[in-house]
Amino acid sequence: MTPMTTKLTGAIALLMLSTAVGHAEPFKIAVSNSYIGNEWRVQMINFMQAYADKALKDKVVLTVDNSGTDAQKQIAVLSDMIASGANAILVNPASDTALNSVIEEACAQGITVIAFDQPVTAPCAYVVAVDFNEIGRIHAQWLADALGGKGNVIINRGVSGFPADTNMNAGMTGVLAKYPDIKVVAEVYGKWDNAVSQQELTKALTANPEVDGILNQYGTYGALQALLNLDRPLVAMSGQGENGWRQAMLQYKDKGLKGVSAGDPAVIGAYALKVAADILSGNPPADKRVAVPVPTVSTDTLKPGVNVFPDLPPTLDADSEIPGANLGLKIADGMKK
Incomplete structure (x- = not known):
């Protein structure tokens, strides 16, 4: 075996190893949220931050940007996130199509992109959303x-x-x-x-x-x-x-x-963060489209303090868990300001 062959073989082995084990911790994960004008979105961000603190402590560095409903502003934010060296970008998009070019740019640079709550049509992006x-x-x-x-x-x-x-x-x-x-x-x-x-x-x-x-x-x-x-x-x-x-x-x-x-639970952002951490650890989901199970409660299954909160504001989203996700969050985690 020649020295050049040895170097090439070693490089391939190193690439295969890095792919298998994923990125090095702590992962740099950036969240690009569009609209922040209702309590559901505030809860969504609070749940994400709580999940990062509780389940991913010392494993992720989480940053959040709320850019509003203007897709062009969100494109500029995403460009900044790419330049900052993010390992993953989680985006709640202002448009399902307008962000595609910047998302494809992120993917081309090896950045994992996950659209959550609302889908995007960029083929390289993961989508974490309810149906x-x-x-x-x-x-x-x-x-x-x-x-x-x-x-x-x-x-x-x-x-x-x-x-x-x-x-x-x-x-x-x-x-x-x-x-x-x-x-x-x-x-x-x-x-x-x-x-x-x-x-x-x-x-x-x-x-x-x-x-x-x-x-x-x-x-x-x-x-x-x-x-x-x-x-x-x-x-x-x-x-x-x-x-x-x-x-x-x-x-x-x-x-x-x-x-x-x-309905569509505000805790979906935390679930998307869980998926992102799994991908960066070398454990991606089987499909690019991750279907989020819908939390469902009927009159017969109401449990005060668990899935309905008589002493809390009526405007809150009452779900702090997604079936099968085991996020370990409580309703109070979504209320932190």
Whole structure:
């Protein structure tokens, strides 16, 4: 064997070894968050920082940047993260397509990129997200079972044209199509807002005196207020993971309210951080698309202090764990400022 061959063989062996064991700790992980204007996003960041402190202490150096809804600003932030020598970038994107070029640049430099909560279309990026179509299916199947496969239903949608609304509604209507005795008597756009949902459902309930169930993408507490203000019987309803909806489920359980709560959990950022640390340690997931199981709670499975918090603000997302993830976080971890 020649000296050149020996050097080449050694270099290949070193490359194979570094690939097998991943990057050296502590990993430099940068988080690029877009919108930070609601409590869900604040919780998301708090959960990520808590997971880094608790589960990844001395293993990661975590930095966070909130750039707002302007995709161009987020592109500039991502460029800075590349230049800083990050090992991994976690991005909650302002756009599913506008960031692709800078994401591809990061990948070309050996940086692991994970889009979480919302997907991107750059092929090199991992995506850690719930399936909004699946959330819609969970809501609708629960309601169909609660109604015994028949009844009049109102659908309270989100914001027209947004992918989350389109996908969640497709999941709902796909399930309802299997039940010909369930009739959709009204469809409203509550814009994922309690006040708008209350206003729109008040009109729909007034126009439809016989309603047996309401499918809510969000704004479930507003839907409940519409029923109460009209002195209508409490009907089976679905909603996402907001603490206020679960508080209402608990409060009105003995008055006939049946409900399910299933949605996109704020703790998803911590789960994405866990995936990033695994990848950098040489243990990547089997697929680029990591499906996040949807935390689901019904009226029958409410547990105060575990998945509903009577003494905490109704605006909180009530989930601090993702099924099977074993993150080890508590609701208080998402409330740190």
